Amino acid sequence: MTSTTQITLTISLVMLVLFVIAIIGFSIGFANDNNAEINIADDPELSSFYTDAKGDLSDYKTDSEETYSSILKTTIEPGSDVAQSSGSFAITSGNVLGVTKNIVYLPYKKIFGSGSGFGIFFTTFLAILIFIVGLLIYKSLRGNP
């Protein structure tokens, strides 16, 4: 995984989180502004997800600033062109991936329900997502596995 791919993946995940927050925020704001009879804020799970996602994104901002600062202070030994630590991926992939998991889980739960037999699909999808991100991080550190 090149740095360009890492940026693409990170931006994709962050844009996904921002899009979801914007859609839910717009829907709630529309309902509040027009005194709508049906308001998605009445759904406790969706409301708590909205609050959590905003909190996670706020944490991401703080963590990314700290990571940016640590990247600037990084020194690379002469002749060494391989990253020695996966610390820089902790924010860009790991942190946002947690929010992404919640985003994937929310529509699944709302459409299929929590006790549905379709759970194996959701579990498998998340496992593949985590596996791919882990493999990309390994590939960027050590080359092709």
Add this chain to the structure above:
Amino acid sequence: MIFLDYLYNLPNSTEGLDEIVTQTIDIFPFFTPMILFFVFMVVFIGGITRQKSRTGTADYPAWAVVASIATLLPALLFSVSSGFIRLDWLIIVVSLNILSAIWFFLDMKPQEV
């Protein structure tokens, strides 16, 4: 004079246009989801077909996002008054937006991965 037997009671049209829709939905609750499904499919298939005819290829995830947003807008308008849409249907439309966004934002090109 022949009187026709209607399958459902006809809505009372003297109480306003919205009341006709409300009474129709009351008799046939799947009416609103059918309208929303119609909006989604018209935008989704129409957009894909038109883009394919112009450029030879179509961006399926992008049209899914556009179609789901186009579906959300009438769903939100329905939510202003009671009787048009239920809360669970509105949440499913929002969920559809989220699923489309997942498809769109994670649709990276092979060379990028």
